[in-house]
Amino acid sequence: MTSADSACDRFRISPLIKVTLLSFYIALLSPLPFLAQATDAPISPAVLMVLAVLGALFLGAGLGERVQTNDEGIALVSPLPWRGWTLAWADIKALKPRSTGQNGTVYYFITEAADRAYLLPMRVVGFARLVRTVEAKTGIDTQDVTPLAQPWMYLFLLIMTFFLLLMDAWTIWTATHLG
Structure with a gap:
């Protein structure tokens, strides 16, 4: 997969998913350094902060992945060096469904x-177009392939994350003013 390929499509992770997951990460971890300080926890608030920032960098990098397709194949391009792959269309023989623990279905290229x-x-944004491309290039029937989660699920999680952030603000204020 080179950038010089004329018929190259790029599919990035949905901005709604990126914002939701990063916000949820922040909501889960932001109170920890303040609570560690207020409770004299054995781990330093500075260490918690450094680890949280490091985790956010890895999460951000993971959310920076994209899928690229062209006439030769499909690739997952990742900023993380141990992730990513490239497959030629001719090498793909099937899409195999697998159930998830949350009663969803994911698909694997075989x-x-x-x-x-x-x-x-x-x-990814344009998932339906990606699936149509896979079907056109491989001849595999993708009629039953649907996204794992619908956008409304991420919107709901984003709204709940907002309420969690409000609770975090109260927790941080309490830890810094009353602790």
């Missing part, structure tokens, strides 16, 4: 050398 399966990225 190749001729069935020693490894590759997860079909499902949280």
Whole structure:
């Protein structure tokens, strides 16, 4: 996959998903350094802060992944060096569904050398177009392939995260003013 490919499509992770997951991460971890200080926890608030920032960087990098397709194949391009893959269309033999623990379904590309399966990225903008491209290039029937989560689910999580952030603000204020 080179950037010089003329028929290259790029599919990025949905901004709604990015904002929701980063906000949820912040909501979960932001009170911890303040609570550690207020309770004289054995771990330093500074260490918690550094670890939270490091985790946010990794999460942000993971959310920076994108899928690229062209006439030769499909690739998951990641800023994280240990992630990412490239598959030629001719090597893809099937899309295999797998149930998730939350009663959803994910799909894996199965190749001729069935020693490894590759997860079909499902949280991208233009998922329906990506699936149509996979069907056109591989001949695999993708009629039953649907996104793992609908946008309204992420919107609901974002709204709940907002309320959690309000609770975090109260927790931080309490920890710094009453502790």
